[in-house]
Amino acid sequence: MNVEVVTKNIDAGILMLVSGDVDMNTSPNVRSSLGEIFKQGKAKVLLIDLSGVRYIDSSGIATLVEAMQHCMKKGMRLRLVELSPSVRDVFELARLASVFEIFATQSDAVAGL
Amino acid sequence: MTEDSAETVSLVVPSHPKYLYVVRSALYPIVAAAGFTKRDARRMILAVDEACSNIIKHAYGNDTKKTISIVIQNDREHFTVTLRDYGKKPDMSTIAPRDLEDVRPGGLGTHFMAAAFDQVRYDTGEEQGTLLTLIKKKMQVKA
Helix, strand or coil: CCEEEEEEEECCEEEEEEEEEECCCCHHHHHHHHHHHHHHCCCCEEEEEEEEEEEECHHHHHHHHHHHHHHHHHCCEEEEECCCHHHHHHHHHCCCCCCCEEECCHHHHHCCC | CCHHHCEEEEEEEECCHHHHHHHHHHHHHHHHHCCCCHHHHHHHHHHHHHHHHHHHHHHCCCCCCCEEEEEEEECCCEEEEEEEECCCCCCHHHCCCCCCCCCCCCCCHHHHHHHHCCEEEEECCCCCCEEEEEEEEHHHCCC
């Protein structure tokens, strides 16, 4: 099972769409895509849309925690969008659901920015 | 389920992360048929995935040419998954779920295993490698 990552520039900043299973095999691809975004420079907001992710493990969670820490250092806002019930459950199990900014839709995530 | 209908499924996979998907796919129908809730089933599959990832990373030092033997036993009272590796034995003093208030990457696998299963046992008594046993009691199965 592969992971697909598509990055787009949007008015609010950068949108990253992730789909597939994010596990120990595929999380390096997500980390690499995040590295490319961070290399490009400072955007105001990074939205990561996880609506296409049906499975995530601790390596995927670690990748997102690293991204969050990087964004905090660089003054970027990281927002996660549309977590499936299975992905949300992993965030809750890790007690990270209240640590990240999580939104139901992309439009909710950019509202008020 | 009667004693007669207890089932055992064995699976041997290479220690390459690309086979984690194979493990999850094999486990899913067995856990689902065992009658656990969707949430419990998802968490049990996550826990086994994390156990395999830990074996690849820590026992085999990311050597993808080794093997992981997995045995799934589903009987009337318990759902048991045993994972056998032939790599470096874990330092038991370092295996413990970490403080989740400390938000940092990594270290969640052990927590996920402990959250999903009632018992997590490491047997390092074999000459080589480790036998990890994950047990969930069936009394927690909801109708």
